[in-house]
Amino acid sequence: MADPDPSRTCRELLERDGRTYAEEGEVGLRDEPAPLYRLLVLATLASTRIRAEVAAAAARELWAAGFTTPQRMRDSTWQQRVDALGRGGYRRYDESTATALAEGAEVVRDRWDDDVRTVRERCAGSEEVAEEVQAVPRLGPVGAGIFVREVQAVWRDLEPYLDGRAADAAAAAGLSRQPDRLAAHVPDGSFAALAATLARLGPGGVEDR
Structure with missing residues (x-):
């Protein structure tokens, strides 16, 4: 009705x-490379069957550990990522997600030159943006929808x-x-x-x- x-x-x-959700995850969203990357990470964390407040808490722990850019994520160790995810309560998928985060940071480098703004430059609308960001491991259609839903605040x-x-x-x-x-x-x-x-x-x- x-x-x-x-x-x-x-x-x-x-x-x-x-x-x-960007506010909840303390992304500090702006149309700049580092905040957009953090939003991509948050969307990846929220793509699994886990409550989004847990994803946000895990994201905050990743930022607190210093993993706020693709380069810093690549420079981190697998165990450091697992530990940060665990502190955020993200224990159900912590090991596989720790691997996916490193792989995702490599995709951001190789596909978008470490600048997520490249996605917007390449794509002609929300559907294309959602398709493009699914190049990131573990970020399927649900996570892509979350990313676009949030990024419209700056795009x-x-x-x-x-x-x-x-x-x-x-x-x-x-x-x-x-x-x-x-x-x-x-x-x-x-x-x-x-x-x-x-x-x-x-x-x-x-x-x-």
């Missing part, structure tokens, strides 16, 4: 928990974008699952936050698949 006042519903959702030409989870939650809340229609009820610059908030409404909690 359609919401008779979608603007109010969007406002209430943003007031309830209007954070992006504004991709806005408005909803991944499948956020679109399903929008429909369940009586809102349009069509990004263009939904954007008409959201303050300028807030669509990424709304999309993240909607994702948190999905079954089982935040990105809990």
